[in-house]
């Protein structure tokens with residue numbers, strides 16, 4: 406644990422830089438970095454990190470042999486291949502401490518109808534100590550925190566005594582391939598911290614996520630004789646209902662899970678996008694539904710996939726048209742495992758000590774029903790994946806916002822964690 410004098414130095418540095426941190430976060434939020442549109446932000450980020458003296462590796466997913474890794478997810482569309490990743494490295498001369506990866510995703514989900522927002526979603530408006538905007542909370546606040554935690558050491562006249570990779574990735578909201586690409590490219594450390602907005606809690610467990618697209622056909626006829634056609638949208642609705650029932654069954658089994666037993670219906674099924682039909686007075690000849698379903702840590706991805714396919718198959722057999730024209734199920738994104746950060750790692754103990762020092766209270770653990778990128782580190786590369794970050798509200802919703810006070814404290818606790826985990830020595 407950093408001693409009181411060191412913590413005070415870091416706190417003074419975080420304070421001194423905080424105005425810059427808030428304006429950095431506002432700049433981040435002003436980039437509408439939805440999937441396929443992240444490059445301008447990543448190019449800007451690469452310049453910001455290079456200006457701090459880091460060695461910067463900026464590359465696209467197409468430059469990494471991702472497909473060779475069994476845990477790469479199918480790319481959603483062609484835009485993924487050119488998706489830009491940034492790894493900035495502090496290389497310690499004669500490292501004596503433990504190395505660290507700090508990673509945040511800069512992709513955000515679409516903002517939806519803007520008239521439903523109190524402030525425009527990419528305006529980064531500040532009101533009463535909160536910054537509003539798409540991504541302000543999930544997770545550009547965490548990205549600002551990790552970068553300014555490193556800056557705090559420097560402002561305090563210090564540097565980490567071990568290598569630190571500061572990584573901004575894409576695809577967190579759709580496949581996780583951005584995070585995986587950094588590992589396939591060869592970046593490693595003794596711990597990874599992903600400052601997702603957890604409100605100062607450590608993520609003990611996260612569920613996995615699968616994406617699939619159901620494609621349904623119909624028979625188009627004039628609606629005047631609808632009984633002689635087949636309505637693909639209604640057929641899709643029938644399949645959605647079957648998948649809802651399937652999810653109830655999965656959640657029954659979740660009641661016996663070590664980590665999720667205490668959470669009501671932790672596995673969420675969501676039909677998230679629907680497309681179909683061509684004319685209001687024709688029975689629709691086609692319908693596609695993009696869906697998401699959760700799975701428990703330890704569940705076998707392939708087995709959950711087969712369960713979904715079986716469910717759709719069986720539901721189709723009870724429909725006259727679908728029985729002879731079976732719907733297709735395509736896996737078009739996330740094939741993500743759940744992950745448990747097993748209690749007792751040294752990395753978590755060091756983070757907990759830093760948190761307690763800054764917040765004056767023990768670091769609580771949370772169990773989440775969403776996915777994050779720590780799974781790649783923890784499950785496939787033997788690197789403890791800590792998911793811990795600032796406080797906010799409204800992830801994926803209207804009026805998403807982050808608490809600036811909490812952001813400042815989190816920046817300090819991450820700085821204290823870095824100083825302890827990596828060791829801090831006078832800037833050389």
Ligand SMILES: [Zn+2]
Pocket residue numbers: 510543544577601602
């Ligand atoms: Zn996130």
